[in-house]
Amino acid sequence: MARLSFEKKRAQEPVGHPAVVAVRVSAAGSASVGGAPVVAAPGERIQQAVLNHLKRLAISLGAPIRATIHDEDAGCVVPLEVSADGSSRTTGEPARVPAPETPVGTAGMPTGQFGPPPVMDVATPAFPPAHAVPAPVAPPAFVPAAPEPLPVPAPTPAFVPVEPEPPRAHTPARGFDAVAEAMFGDGPVTETVEGAELLTEPMTRINEAVRAGRIEAAAELADRTTTEATGVLGPRHPEVLHLRELRAYIAYLADDPARAFRLSLDLARLRRQALDPEAAYGNVRSAATAWRAVRDPEEGLRMGRDLIDLWTELGAEPGPAATDPGPLQSARARMTRLTERAARA
Numbered sequence: 001m002a003r004l005s006f007e008k009k010r011a012q013e014p015v016g017h018p019a020v021v022a023v024r025v026s027a028a029g030s031a032s033v034g035g036a037p038v039v040a041a042p043g044e045r046i047q048q049a050v051l052n053h054l055k056r057l058a059i060s061l062g063a064p065i066r067a068t069i070h071d072e073d074a075g076c077v078v079p080l081e082v083s084a085d086g087s088s089r090t091t092g093e094p095a096r097v098p099a100p101e102t103p104v105g106t107a108g109m110p111t112g113q114f115g116p117p118p119v120m121d122v123a124t125p126a127f128p129p130a131h132a133v134p135a136p137v138a139p140p141a142f143v144p145a146a147p148e149p150l151p152v153p154a155p156t157p158a159f160v161p162v163e164p165e166p167p168r169a170h171t172p173a174r175g176f177d178a179v180a181e182a183m184f185g186d187g188p189v190t191e192t193v194e195g196a197e198l199l200t201e202p203m204t205r206i207n208e209a210v211r212a213g214r215i216e217a218a219a220e221l222a223d224r225t226t227t228e229a230t231g232v233l234g235p236r237h238p239e240v241l242h243l244r245e246l247r248a249y250i251a252y253l254a255d256d257p258a259r260a261f262r263l264s265l266d267l268a269r270l271r272r273q274a275l276d277p278e279a280a281y282g283n284v285r286s287a288a289t290a291w292r293a294v295r296d297p298e299e300g301l302r303m304g305r306d307l308i309d310l311w312t313e314l315g316a317e318p319g320p321a322a323t324d325p326g327p328l329q330s331a332r333a334r335m336t337r338l339t340e341r342a343a344r345a
Contacts, residue, residue, distance in 0.1 A: 019061070023050055023069040033057070033067070039213045047071070051088070053213065056253050058082040059289070060180040066091065174320075175264075175285030179249040199229060199239055206246065215254045222247045236274070241267060245283070252290050260290035261303055268310060277319025284311050284321065288331055297342040304335045 021034040031038045031046050033053055040049035050069070058065045062084050069078045079092040096105070202225040209218035226243045233240055248263035264287035271280035287307055294300045311328050314321035321328070 019063060020066045020068075021054075023054070023067045025050060025069065025071045025073055027072040029073070036211060037213055041216075046073075051082075052255070054080075054082045055086040055088070058084050059086050060176055060249075062177050070097070072097070174282040176249050176252060176289050178282060179245055179286075198232065199225065199243070203243075203246075206250075210250065210253065215250060219247070219250050219254060222250055236270065241270065241279075245286070248286060248290070252286075252293070255293075257290040257293035258299070258303070261287050261294070261307075264290060265306060265310065268314075272310075272314065277314065277317060277321065280314060281319060281321045281324075284314060285327065288327065291331075292334070297338045297345060300338045301335065301342060304331065304338065308332060308335065 023031070023033050025031045025046060029040075029046050031040075031050050033050065038046070038049050038053050040046045054065055054067055064081055064083045066079070066081045069080055071078060075097050076094045077097060078094045079090060080088055081091050082088045202221065206218050206221050206225065209215075209221065222243065226240065226247060229237070229240050229243055244263060244267055248260045248267070251257075251263065252260035264283045268280045268283035268287060271277075271283055284307070288311075291300065291303050291307055294303060308328070308331055311321065311331065315325065315328060316322070
């Protein structure tokens with residue numbers, strides 16, 4: 001199996017053309033996103049698990065996702081769009097699903113189980129502040145952060161390929177984006193290195209577990225495989241480093257951003273010591289993604305200082321960090337906001 005690649009070239013996604021997926025939530029409590037099963041964690045509602053899955057997928061891909069959610073449990077169909085920063089909004093009114101052999105009545109606001117998606121601290125809000133909505137007959141099935149009313153776009157048929165704009169610029173996928181592309185089959189096949197054949201079978205099992213939504217099982221297998229590979233190949237072997245990158249991404253998917261941050265920042269230091277500025281910058285970008293998911297301002301400040309110190313050092317050396325100053329400026333702006341929040345707390 002080829003190693004995970006960080007050399008993928010891709011065009012910027014055109015704004016206004018989100019990917020379209022179909023979501024189904026059965027009355028029995030199961031769910032699927034684009035045909036892939038979604039499993040709720042113990043004590044977690046299946047609707048919340050679906051929202052978390054869509055959020056993580058949109059953030060990982062760096063592009064919005066439009067979902068048509070058929071919720072048999074709530075008896076409604078809800079159009080939802082999840083932005084690349086994890087925020088979400090309904091793109092139309094929820095519609096009641098008629099009972100079998102019963103003609104459709106007027107659409108009403110259905111009751112349901114969905115609560116708000118997890119709040120993420122992002123540098124630039126994707127939508128205007130929420131406004132009060134007149135009370136409907138019953139609470140809506142989805143209650144994401146409500147934006148200013150926007151014109152409802154024409155409905156997009158599910159799974160219709162989007163005609164992209166002509167590419168204007170190409171940038172390599174970095175950080176968790178590169179890990180996600182390789183895992184979901186969008187990354188290129190690259191040359192293998194000595195020792196990679198030993199990891200073919202466990203890497204396949206890890207990727208299958210992640211794609212099936214079995215995050216806890218994927219994390220346990222990744223930990224065991226990393227320990228065994230380190231003993232055989234050594235801690236700085238390229239395949240061991242790729243395994244550690246995958247482990248950091250799995251921690252992020254499991255809503256453990258602090259661990260994902262630490263793993264990614266440690267890898268960035270190792271890559272910098274090995275004089276690999278491209279890979280080091282990718283790990284820094286992964287650490288930054290995990291850092292933005294940390295909600296506690298005090299913890300965010302502690303982590304941010306370590307991140308920005310290393311990022312600044314990379315930016316002062318030849319390499320991609322020096323030619324891409326925008327993300328570092330955004331990270332410094334977030335530090336200012338965290339400082340203000342910590343002072344208020």
